[in-house]
Amino acid sequence: MSAGARLADVTAGDDIAAQSYQVTRETLVRYAEASGDFNVIHWSHRHALEVGLPDVIAHGNFTMALAARYLVTWAGDPGALQEYGVRFARPVVVPDTDEGATVEIVGRVVEVLDDGLVRVDLTVTSSGQKVLTQARAKVRLR
Amino acid sequence: MALDTGFVGRVYPATLPYEVSRAKIAEFADAIGDENPVYRSVEAAAALGYSDVIAPPTFANIVTLEAAYAVVHDPALGLDWMRVVHGDQRFVYERPLRAGDEITVVVTVESIKTLAGNDMIVLRGDVDTVQGERVVTSYTLLVARAAEDGS
Numbered sequence: 001m002s003a004g005a006r007l008a009d010v011t012a013g014d015d016i017a018a019q020s021y022q023v024t025r026e027t028l029v030r031y032a033e034a035s036g037d038f039n040v041i042h043w044s045h046r047h048a049l050e051v052g053l054p055d056v057i058a059h060g061n062f063t064m065a066l067a068a069r070y071l072v073t074w075a076g077d078p079g080a081l082q083e084y085g086v087r088f089a090r091p092v093v094v095p096d097t098d099e100g101a102t103v104e105i106v107g108r109v110v111e112v113l114d115d116g117l118v119r120v121d122l123t124v125t126s127s128g129q130k131v132l133t134q135a136r137a138k139v140r141l142r
Numbered sequence: 143m144a145l146d147t148g149f150v151g152r153v154y155p156a157t158l159p160y161e162v163s164r165a166k167i168a169e170f171a172d173a174i175g176d177e178n179p180v181y182r183s184v185e186a187a188a189a190l191g192y193s194d195v196i197a198p199p200t201f202a203n204i205v206t207l208e209a210a211y212a213v214v215h216d217p218a219l220g221l222d223w224m225r226v227v228h229g230d231q232r233f234v235y236e237r238p239l240r241a242g243d244e245i246t247v248v249v250t251v252e253s254i255k256t257l258a259g260n261d262m263i264v265l266r267g268d269v270d271t272v273q274g275e276r277v278v279t280s281y282t283l284l285v286a287r288a289a290e291d292g293s
Contacts, residue, residue: 021175027175030172030173031173031174033169033173034170034172034204035170035173035203035204035207036208037207060228060231061200061228062173064200064203065174065198065200066175068198068200069176069198071199072178072198073176077180078176078178078181078196078199078238079180079192079196081233082234082235083232083234083235085230085231085232085233086230086231086232087230088227088228088230088231134230
């Protein structure tokens with residue numbers, strides 16, 4: 001299995017390598033099925049416009065899931081999160097193109113706690129704008 | 143219309159048990175593009191000390207969001223669900239969900255506030271196995287935007 005970050009090697013202030021994720025309409029269809037969230041604004045351009053959105057948007061919980069994926073990939077253990085929260089600040093707009101949208105995620109270790117836990121803050125953007133804010137986790141490292 | 147703060151502390155009945163399956167975990171992991179074998183292989187999960195494949199951290203959203211929406215649609219609460227957006231989501235984990243877990247959600251109204259005409263309600267979802275083990279606690283902020291908000 002992937003090694004993951006080691007507690008002994010982590011210091012407050014460390015940057016975690018940035019990652020970018022492609023999000024297409026197909027991604028949203030798959031997430032709708034997996035999550036059971038079939039809200040029309042995540043697949044119908046017409047309905048998205050009707051409620052004042054510029055286009056179809058990604059599920060907020062999908063973006064939250066991507067940021068969790070980023071965290072647990074870094075930690076090397078998908079069970080490593082002790083606490084994880086986000087605020088849904090702006091939607092990720094997903095045009096009906098082959099490229100779709102890109103979500104960029106970068107993390108920073110803000111505190112190393114006593115009991116094997118580290119606090120990580122994430123910056124999550126799409127098209128240069130923050131889509132999640134207050135994206136924070138407590139992660140258990142080995 | 144401001145929400146009735148008398149609803150704070152109200153506890154809703156437990157949802158019907160939901161059985162976490164290996165197939166659904168794999169489907170969810172596929173949907174978020176995470177190829178980690180811990181979501182698919184019992185052996186890979188065992189190498190990290192888990193007794194079966196575990197679910198990605200936000201898998202719990204499948205059950206907690208549905209439970210929250212049942213509250214949103216409670217006519218007694220009087221929330222205008224057409225104007226409701228998901229503001230914040232936070233999870234506190236006891237352990238990861240894993241295949242074979244049979245879970246229920248009990249939703250409690252944690253707080254109700256009205257700010258600038260926006261109704262803000264925080265729902266706590268206690269996700270427990272049917273054996274009574276707490277697995278994860280969900281905190282969901284829902285915001286019903288003021289009717290005059292044209293944005």
